[in-house]
Amino acid sequence: MQKNICIYFILMNLSIPTCSFANDVSKSPDSSFILIRIATVAPFFSQDARTFTAVEQLVSEAKAMGADIVVLPQECILMTEQGEAIPEGPIAQKIIALARQHKIYIIANLRESAEDQIYITSFMISTDGAIVGKYRKTHGYSWERKQHALGDDLPVFNSPFGRVAFMIGSDMHFPEVAMVYAWKGAGIVFWSTKPEPVRDLWSYEVRLRVRAMDELIYIVAADYAGQPPYYTHNGEKQRIGKPLGRSCVVSPAGEFLADTSFAPGIALATFQLPKKREQPRFKRSMTRPLNKIARDGCYLRQVDAVILGQEFGLAEMPVFKKRSACITLFPGQPDNKSLHAxxxxxxxxxxxxxxxxxVLGKDEIEKEKLPKLVRLAVTYNTYVVAAGIKGEFSSMAYVYDRQGKLIQRYAQKAFGGGNGNENMIFDTDFARVGIIICGDAKFPEFSRIAFLKGAEILLCPAQFDTPSGLQNHRMQSVRAIDNCCFMALVQPCTMDPWQRAGLCDPYGIFIAQGDYNASGLPVSREIDFSKGAAFYSPKSENMEIDKDGRVKQENLPDITFNLRQEIFQARRPMLYNCLANPEGELPMYTAQKSPRQLPPAKNIALGKKYIFDPEPNFSGGLEYAFFQRPEPVLKTSLTDGHLATGLISKYRGWAVWTKIKNLAKNEFYDPEALQEVSVIIDLEKKITASGAAVHLYSSPNQEIMFPGVEVFASIDGKIFVSVTNTTAAEQGYLEPSSWPRMDWFTLDFKKIKTQYFRFVFHIPDNSKYVAVDEINIFGEAD
Incomplete structure (x- = not known):
């Protein structure tokens, strides 16, 4: 049964399309929106179903269902091994004519012949037969690279449906591909694929869900189905598995909006798009505007992603004393009696x-808490890892060896903390281990970097409190699958039933899990790290299977246990360079490398004195306080030229005001009555100025919203006149639902000659704090 589901899809900022498109999209009852209906098909995986006649029938049926776009699977029409030119070839021309005939957009995939090479190529055709975009498959395992060449670009294309991109087959196996597409602004990715050497429904489905969640994109998958009943692969019975079907549309929440299930058919999803596509306030050419999208409102690449664009081979490993080890997860305190028993x-x-x-004082942690970890290590001759230790970074993991020696400290990166890419890897006497903490797991780049550095097991101590424990469960599985490693998650098990300690293998299957609501029960499993993950190589590209999913014994795929090596060899680092430096801009979000570009003019406020009105009153104690806990705010910290970066920076320069009484210092004013705060800067003499910038902090999950900003000028420091004002919305920042953000507000005004500036920060009604760091004033000394 096909599903027809209406969802709301908010289009990202899009450039005007580079080619003209017919006004052929359906109109919504609301004149400000248009309805887009996307159909994805699952034909039989047979020679008869991979003909132009079969494709013509599917396109006709999709159009009859009201579809605006129809997506076809990989190599939707069987051709000779040589393929043909696209779009000049006869089969491509027939499909183009089909799009014109039915007034429907078609995403097709064929074998292409070009430049004395054979490529596997997807292309999008408009209703008037124009080619909207063409993409050649860029990733392939060793057996694929023997059969066809690979493309050398990950392009994103303009269309009436937003910026779109394509994946083909095993492209989906590489998380960097989706990262690049999201960074370049794609809102929808069309994935044409065909049955793999052996069929694995779990990895197929969970990868789709998590890719969409990771990059906040819609994914439309088109695959082939087999004759029922469905059989999975079983080498002992000569089965490689029936084709899966499951052509589907997946939302950025990782949910299936439409799905053909296992049977052949067509799945249809209806998207509602805004008719007027707003242009980005700060244009970044082909890149996705940082101030408009993703990661719950702001695109956070919080790690130096340059490493993803570097060539890596298998990491050099030490000689381990043993390769089998018992891993124990305990969702409780280190002095729990059941743990010791x-x-x-x-x-x-x-x-x-x-x-x-x-969240304790340094003395209390060092004298009371950390010794308990040391005693565990020494008493039981084990490595001990615990996180959530508030040191100089927001949340830190401490690693002790069997002798109780501290051998590693890792800082969580996902909320503006952390210390680059260092310290996330350590060697034990049995395996190489990687660490991420809690929200780090939501960013695939962290796990990927650990993989590149050789991690065989990834540890994730956490306090996940997101709405869906099932989504976290899927996310952990995909981190393991993508990076061919074990994944160990330990978290409180008193939330929803999916939130519990667990250990999953490189196939993404949990091989040990704790009980629900049982924080005193350990979870333990022996792991043999000498075993590699299975990799299947087909002997023939299009193997015939019988009604039970069997092939001839001599046609069973070869199996080796070198999947990790295959992944390394199939990565295309040169295609990921935009993650490190697209057109000179850094995508990873850190305060030191703010994506907002400041004017080149001189900062005439540098080193100047200022006063607060009223004085900052935050006393600390907020569990997730990314600004510093109580310590004096220096009278030059807002004009010293150093950006505060939460607990990272030695220049802990945040000035913080709070409206919460029990977190406020004992001041002369009622914190609950705070509506605005001010900073007055004395330039020491009259200077011509023409603009300003303020570095601010937002974290809606903690009720910290960007304030409104108003700038006043004065010659004598007594009478001030307003010269400009701005809000987060005017700056182009969409408040994220959870993720912290530190960034600049820039303000322009007419040239004025003055000595004093007053910066007024208006606290939103839904904000409990305001946090201000660096203040710049642009001009020239007279």
């Missing part, structure tokens, strides 16, 4: 504890 009778090699959030 378990360890007394069960030898363990690594003990992973949760993210505790020890």
């Amino acid at each position: 378990f360890l007394q009778t069960n030898a363990t090699d690594l003990l992973l504890l949760p993210e505790y959030s020890w």
